Amino acid sequence: MKCPECGAENNDNSERCNVCNAILPASKSQNHQEYREIKFKSKYFATILSAVIGFFFIFDGVGQLYLGFYKRFGVECGISIVLNLISYYVVFFISMTIGMILYILPLIWLIYTTYDTYKCADALTTGRSIPLLFGRDIQ
Numbered sequence: 841m842k843c844p845e846c847g848a849e850n851n852d853n854s855e856r857c858n859v860c861n862a863i864l865p866a867s868k869s870q871n872h873q874e875y876r877e878i879k880f881k882s883k884y885f886a887t888i889l890s891a892v893i894g895f896f897f898i899f900d901g902v903g904q905l906y907l908g909f910y911k912r913f914g915v916e917c918g919i920s921i922v923l924n925l926i927s928y929y930v931v932f933f934i935s936m937t938i939g940m941i942l943y944i945l946p947l948i949w950l951i952y953t954t955y956d957t958y959k960c961a962d963a964l965t966t967g968r969s970i971p972l973l974f975g976r977d978i979q
């Protein structure tokens with residue numbers, strides 16, 4: 841089966857392209873329909889997961905876990921933890937004011953990772969390839 845995104849030849853029973861990782865149309869159209877429906881349901885849930893857990897805890901990108909992008913979650917959550925710890929450290933040990941200003945960094949990262957979760961979920965839903973993170977294909 842030819843990939844509709846990049847044109848690479850793939851196994852007929854593959855779910856995803858082995859070159860660009862785009863979702864391949866299923867051989868039975870009904871299966872494909874079911875698959876898309878499941879993913880569509882999870883789209884907003886994934887985004888809300890990333891937003892809410894990222895806001896109340898320091899773990900950003902939890903929605904990526906839900907979507908099955910474990911490596912991407914690792915990167916997004918890791919950066920969030922580092923940014924949060926830096927601003928906590930500055931608040932407690934250096935300067936409250938500078939720490940509060942620095943706290944804008946983990947906030948921006950939270951907004952970005954929430955948006956990124958939405959973009960990934962949307963790509964899954966529509967069968968497009970997953971957007972790059974820092975120019976890399978991290979899933």
Ligand SMILES: [Zn+2]
Nearest residue numbers: 843846857860
């Ligand atoms: Zn492809």
